[in-house]
Amino acid sequence: STKDYSISNEVRQKFPGISFAYTIIKGVKIKKLETELEKLKKLTVESKKSVTLAEVSEITSIRNYRTMLKTTGVDTGSRRPSPEALMRRIIQGKNLYNINTAVDAYNLAVLETNIGxxxxxxxxxxxxxxxxxxRSGEEMHLLGDEEKTKTKDGELVYADTDKLLTLDLNYRDIDATKITEKTKDVILFADGGPDISPDDVVSALKKGASYIQKFCGGQVGEIILVQ
Known part of the structure; x- marks a missing residue:
């Protein structure tokens, strides 16, 4: 059952106060593009353009993700927390990615909340x-990569019962579980951290889910916080 989602003891010991939240959005209809969503993306991007790189690195959640990733041995100069990577794109004058109406919808919430x-x-x-x-040497085929990636020991990953789903919290996802225009049901996760309040994690998740529902329809299920 979905109630069996968990955070391993090792992770909780290393990062006391860490949490994540998730919800399931059933019966979505996903398209490549939606005019209203494109308008909203433009507005949000415009509102963030004046932010400086220095300000981005001071955002509480981003600082928290960076500290966690550094603790696991990640070079955060090349592997940045996903909200930081999105913000940096915007500051560099680029737009939000156009993947599809579900992924674009929750990326909008990432940009607005700075929660992964x-x-x-x-x-x-x-x-x-x-x-x-x-564990050292677990294999994953990350989205956009030709070659498989082998993990080092002690990287932060979400895993289901038979495979790794992500690398560095929600920074990179595997190809096999990606959301496409054929996807009917979406599961959405929000990353917490020791100094990120669970309320902020839950509200970012709600925002992401409500944007998906707004632009793809579907029914948003229970919002579940895991600590």
Whole structure:
């Protein structure tokens, strides 16, 4: 059952106060583009353009994600927390990605809340999901990569019962569970951290889910916080 989602003891010991939240949005209809969503993306991007790189690195959630990733041995100069990577794109004068109406919708919420979100095709996920440390040499085929990635020991990953789903919290996702225009049910995650309040995690998740519902329809299920 979905209630069996968890955070491993090792992760909780290393990062006391860490949390994540998730929800399932059933019966979505996903398209490549939606005019209203494009308008909203433009407005949000415009509102963020004046932010400086220095200000981005001072945002509480981003600082928290960076500290966590550094603790796991990640070079955060090249592997940045997803909200930071999105903000940097905007500051560099680029737009939000155009993937599809579900992914674009939750990326909008990431930009507005600075909380990392990750969405997957529920049909491709073998529940339940756990946030844990990787073991050395676990393999994952990350979205957009030709070659498989082998994990080092102790990287932060979300995993289902038979595979790794992400690397560095929700920074990188695997190809197999990606949301496409054929996806019917979406599972959406929000990343917490030791100094990120669970309320902020839950409200970012709600925002991401409500944007998906607004632009793709569907029914948003229970919002579940895991600590």
């Amino acid at each position: 979100l990750g969405g997957f095709d529920l049909a491709k996920v073998s529940q339940p999901v756990v946030l844990r440390f990787s």
